[in-house]
Amino acid sequence: MILEGNLILKDRIIYGKVDFSSGKIVDIKILKDREDYSDKLYIGPGLFDSHIHGLAGYDFSEDNFSIEDFSNRLLKCGVTRFLITIKTSSYDNIYKRIKYFYENREKFTGSKPLGVFLEGPFISSSYSGSQEGKYIKKPDPSFILDLYKEFGSFINKVLLAPELEGSEEFTKILKDKKINVSLGHSGSNYSDAKTCKDLGASILNHTFNAMRPYKNRDPGILGLILEDNIYPELIYDRNHVDIISAKLLTxxxxxxxxxxxxxxxxxxxxxxxxxxGLDVVKKNGKSLLKNGKLAGSNLKLLDGVKNIYEDGIKSLNDAFYMASGMALKAHGFDDFLGLKKGNFADIIVFDKNFNLKKVYVEGVLKYEEN
Incomplete structure (x- = not known):
């Protein structure tokens, strides 16, 4: 199969062809460089959404879930790989949901999961956001190790509020198993956050949101932005983070x-x-709790890329890398989504207005605009 158009590579955009066969990219051919072909279709890598709770009425933490339908709907977001994100709930429910998705992972016929992210229950009750406070717990390595024993590397990432008692030992144990530790939903001071970072925590959970604000003499957890080997998450739906804050962070x-x-x-x-378990009102594109706080987003990840590019925060190829290669790197994966010979042929095709036309997963056409 050969596709021709504006190829979004890691370091530039060229006009050329991508050839793929047997699920892999076999050749990239440059036809024209540094010329205006904006009227032609754009061809980019499939996106990796490492923090997504659901869509179209589906929630990974709830029983009423059609794997195949969800998997195919997610393609409409430009996403070909993702992490199953399970929020704070009872241990029994967390285990049950992971077991269900693990045993049925081959049924994800569209976008495919790379593992599970547990966004709780080891969080601060003062910064719980849209998570149910009654299920919040202190860090419990034994629970995670039991999950790891049964599901192995399918347990990819666990959230932690670093100010909680036992957070240091928790971080060390998880990193020993190569489970990514994300810091957030937290009122932590800088010292506690830095300690967990030095022990192996490497991700900031939806940076700026559900964490103590930065103060000039008391930077708190946000002080980690300046640390090496920290990967900050960014929700850029233009609701969660202001354009100036997004520019500052990046x-x-x-x-x-x-x-x-x-x-x-x-x-x-x-x-x-x-x-x-909480009441949410969706109005004018926002989903809010009764207290007026954001409950999560209604963002298609491809639109996040579009917003980053249109607001002048990053070039188009850099914006794509933020939602593919960099996201993979943050979670311990190789950059197998870029348009590069030998990589998986996870490819999306869209026009200059970011209207999605086609999505290929491992070289197979999985979505086409009607």
Whole structure:
């Protein structure tokens, strides 16, 4: 199969052809360089959404879930790989949901999971956001190790508020198993956060959101932005983070990567819903709790890339890398989504207005605009 158009590579955009066969990219051919072909279709790598709770009424933490339908709907976001994100709930429910997705992972016929992210329950009750406070717990390595014993590397990432008692030992144990530790939903001071970072925690959970604000004489957890080997998540739906804050973050830390943090209200009409046992109102593109705080996003990850590019925060190829190669790197994966010979042929095709036309997963056409 050969596709021709504006190829979005890691370091530039060229006009050329990508040839793929047997699920892999076999050749990239440059036809024209540094000329205006904006009227032609764009061809980019499939995106990796490492923090997504659901869409179209589906929530990974709830029983009412059609794997195949979800997997195919997610393709409409430009996403070909993702992490199953499970929020704070009971241990029994967390185990049950992971077991269900693990045993049925081959049923994800569209976008494919690379593992599980546990966004809780080891968080601060003062910064719980849209998570149910009654299920919040202190760090419990034994629970995670039991999950790891049964599901192995499918347990990819676990969230931690670093101010909690036992957080240091928790971080060391998880890193020993090569489980990524993300810091967030936290009121931590800088010292506690830095200690966990030095022990192996490497990701900042939806940076700026559900964490103590930065103060000039008390930077708190946000002081980690300046640290090496820290990968900050960014929700750029233009609601969660202001353009100036996004520019500041991406300039201070080149490891910043994009997530959606989308919830079940994505693709649903305005109305009243339940998310994690809490009441959520969707109105004018925002999903809010009763207290007016954001409950998550309704962002398609491809639109996050579009927003980063259109707001002049990053070039188009850099914006794509934030949602593909950098996101993979942050989670311990090789950059297998870039348009590069030998990589998986996870490819999306779209026009200059970011209207999605086609999505290929491992060389197979999985979505085509009607």
């Amino acid at each position: 300039r201070l830390n080149p490891n910043t990567f994009l997530i959606s943090d989308s919830i079940k209200t994505l693709f649903l009409p305005d109305g009243n819903y339940k998310f994690g």
